[in-house]
Amino acid sequence: MKNFLILLIMATASVTANAQAKKAEKHRVVFQMSTADAQEQQGLIRNLNHLMEGWGDTFEAEVVAHGPGISFVTNQSVVAGEVKKLAAKGIKFVACENTMKQKDIKHSDLLQGVGTVPMGLAEIVLKQEEGWAYIKGNF
Amino acid sequence: MKNFLILLIMATASVTANAQAKKAEKHRVVFQMSTADAQEQQGLIRNLNHLMEGWGDTFEAEVVAHGPGISFVTNQSVVAGEVKKLAAKGIKFVACENTMKQKDIKHSDLLQGVGTVPMGLAEIVLKQEEGWAYIKGNF
């Protein structure tokens, strides 16, 4: 009986330790890109590059482009080359389908490697609910 | 004794399961409205409507209007009708009392159904402390 209790306590301690180790393993960040301003779009690219350099494989990021920020991930994007490069390195880029409908943007108008989500803001909320940090990517 | 332990473990498991179910039950979001820009104010309305359509009763939102964004919830608001409609559907709107004092805005200047909080930013912090997601509602 006593052994059983000790095991129970050890199991609890182990679960807690695992949860904390997991927390430190990865830096998960959801970025909100909601501006058409070219300088601010370039600013986010610069920041993503810095974070990748600093954190390497422990950096997991998703950029949600919505509203005027949808231009960040279309074929006419002023940062098209950089977005494609970062997508190839594992940064996730998604466009808001609501915004796409509103602005008549088709899937073929999006840069290669860019995914979509039904609602941009909902995606940002869901990520925060999963424990991701949130950064509003307009400066 | 053994039965008691089994009960204890079941109770613990049940508490954990409930906590997770509760987390999924509601999407709680606090929005910061801090701009007087009409287009950005209309953008937040559009987003609130989309989230209500998508999430229905599982969407719980509070919009905190402060600084220049206080105009979002006054009688002169460019989105007065939409704010009143969303308030009637259960979205909570609150104005910052500090901003009201600073701009000499009275309670009677606020749209019907709009509440107040002593400090707008403090309210946003308190909501995050309670586990709500945060969205800066200027785009």
Place this chain on the structure above:
Amino acid sequence: MKNFLILLIMATASVTANAQAKKAEKHRVVFQMSTADAQEQQGLIRNLNHLMEGWGDTFEAEVVAHGPGISFVTNQSVVAGEVKKLAAKGIKFVACENTMKQKDIKHSDLLQGVGTVPMGLAEIVLKQEEGWAYIKGNF
């Protein structure tokens, strides 16, 4: 044995109660200052003062100045006096070293009492990972 179990349950309850008490003890907030706009910089000062008045010793804040917002904490800052006063009262101000390199800003160009961090956005993410609330300080 029964006593041991009661102790175990009491210990669990006590840990939970402590966690909640600790949560309420301090309001920890990381602010992102990323704009050179004088009015918005003054707005953040006003908000920091309000929060200090309202929350006193239970308010713990760190302001991360990066990108165009770096001007907030340099010797030419339009809010230099206010930043120094708030720093003396315990508000922490840090400048992004990446931005400093990019804009050729030296440590001696920073206001007294201002620290630095390797990457501004990384600092904001780390604070969120530690449970701090996040406020984007441009309005």
